Amino acid sequence: MDLKSFIRDVPDFPKKGIVFKDITPLLQNPQAFHAVIEQLAERYQNKNLKAVVAMESRGFIFGAPLAVRLGISFVPVRKPGKLPHKTHQETYDLEYGKDTLEIHQDAVNKGDKVLILDDVLATGGTAAATIRLVEKAGGEVVEAAFIIHLGFLNGQDKLKRTPFFSIIHY
Numbered sequence: 001m002d003l004k005s006f007i008r009d010v011p012d013f014p015k016k017g018i019v020f021k022d023i024t025p026l027l028q029n030p031q032a033f034h035a036v037i038e039q040l041a042e043r044y045q046n047k048n049l050k051a052v053v054a055m056e057s058r059g060f061i062f063g064a065p066l067a068v069r070l071g072i073s074f075v076p077v078r079k080p081g082k083l084p085h086k087t088h089q090e091t092y093d094l095e096y097g098k099d100t101l102e103i104h105q106d107a108v109n110k111g112d113k114v115l116i117l118d119d120v121l122a123t124g125g126t127a128a129a130t131i132r133l134v135e136k137a138g139g140e141v142v143e144a145a146f147i148i149h150l151g152f153l154n155g156q157d158k159l160k161r162t163p164f165f166s167i168i169h170y
Helices: 024-028 030-044 058-070 125-136 155-159
Strands: 008-011 019-022 051-055 073-077 087-094 097-104 113-121 140-149 164-169
Touching: 024 030, 030 058, 030 140, 030 164, 051 058, 051 125, 058 073, 058 113, 073 097, 087 125, 097 125, 113 125, 125 140, 125 155, 140 155
Parallel strands: 051 073, 051 113, 113 140, 140 164
Antiparallel strands: 008 019, 087 097
């Protein structure tokens, strides 16, 4: 199945000059959505993972069903103030400013092998911050996975030593 055909370009969103890669058509097609989850499950089913760690909010769309499919934990990474228990926090640079992410301190145990999953690897800041959060919690990131990789933005450079995988490349 050509999953790229289910990605819609939206010009000038969220601001002029940006062509947003919209995953909504993929989500609206049950066969395409299922194909994404199955492709990821096939890749990670024998990696002895303890959890899928996914970022707010579109990462949750793929992370939760993948975790269920693999029979492992799902760990949400969220913006500050959204998680109700004690958290680790990581602040990272954006193009114009900073942002912060949090993970529950008890979400990942020391030595747990985890997969980080998000919808898009663009500039890499969110993924790099999530890798640091997992490491603060004592976990080991086996790989970072994405549905879409925007290679021209070089976000993979921020992942440094963490291997990454994506289904669709631009």
